[in-house]
Amino acid sequence: GAVVSQxxxxxxxxxxxxxxxxxxxxxxxxxxxxxxxxFPKQSLMLMATSNEGxxxxxxxxxxxxxFLINHASLTLSTxxxxxxxxxxxxxxICSAPGHLNSPLHFGNxxxxxxx
Amino acid sequence: xxxxxQNSPSLSVQEGRISILNCDYTNSMFDxxxxxxxxxxxxxxxxISISSIKDKNEDGRFTVFLNKSAKHLSLHIVPSxxxxxxxxxxxxxxxxxxxxxxxxxxxxxIQP
Numbered sequence: 001g002a003v004v005s006q007x008x009x010x011x012x013x014x015x016x017x018x019x020x021x022x023x024x025x026x027x028x029x030x031x032x033x034x035x036x037x038x039f040p041k042q043s044l045m046l047m048a049t050s051n052e053g054x055x056x057x058x059x060x061x062x063x064x065x066x067f068l069i070n071h072a073s074l075t076l077s078t079x080x081x082x083x084x085x086x087x088x089x090x091x092x093i094c095s096a097p098g099h100l101n102s103p104l105h106f107g108n109x110x111x112x113x114x115x
Numbered sequence: 116x117x118x119x120x121q122n123s124p125s126l127s128v129q130e131g132r133i134s135i136l137n138c139d140y141t142n143s144m145f146d147x148x149x150x151x152x153x154x155x156x157x158x159x160x161x162x163i164s165i166s167s168i169k170d171k172n173e174d175g176r177f178t179v180f181l182n183k184s185a186k187h188l189s190l191h192i193v194p195s196x197x198x199x200x201x202x203x204x205x206x207x208x209x210x211x212x213x214x215x216x217x218x219x220x221x222x223x224x225i226q227p
Binding site: 046 | 117157158159160161216218219
């Protein structure tokens with residue numbers, strides 16, 4: 001069964017509004033979670049590393065003020081797309097490492113459409 | 116600059132035959148490689164992985180081969196089944212970073 005739960009699976013919002021995406025690790029604690037973004041026919045691009053209890057680490061070119069990440073607990077990380085614009089429309093996926101030496105587990109992703 | 120490359124955007128294979136998906140990387144610090152399978156509108160599902168200390172790892176119908184000198188890995192699926200139709204992503208990890216670096220994916224189509 002799924003080990004990483006992501007919600008919502010899809011969302012449509014208007015330009016200028018903010019959207020929050022939740023990522024939960026099920027049955028295990030994750031001090032670190034990763035947020036990826038995928039454009040059509042493109043690879044998954046790492047946006048940021050979410051660290052429980054501390055600031056997220058953003059990849060080069062990712063606006064930290066636009067993509068707010070909060071890792072408030074060992075099982076929950078949230079990504080908030082602030083003041084969304086149509087170019088933010090994309091597929092956002094979170095992931096978390098499971099037990100030691102296990103591969104990253106991915107959520108089912110969130111399809112964001114900004115109109 | 117893409118550090119993980121999958122040069123074939125798509126691949127069509129007849130059911131029952133072998134599917135071979137290729138992946139090249141440029142970063143010599145990568146020491147762990149993974150293959151993920153992805154259906155539309157879903158997150159990637161882990162398939163198989165290989166550490167840089169090995170050159171082959173097998174799991175059922177799936178085998179991954181690693182050629183470190185050529186910085187090349189491949190995923191073999193045999194026999195190919197209709198349910199194998201999906202996008203396959205090659206990913207690499209290492210150099211002190213925990214996040215994965217992904218290739219662009221190869222869309223595998225299994226034809227009956």
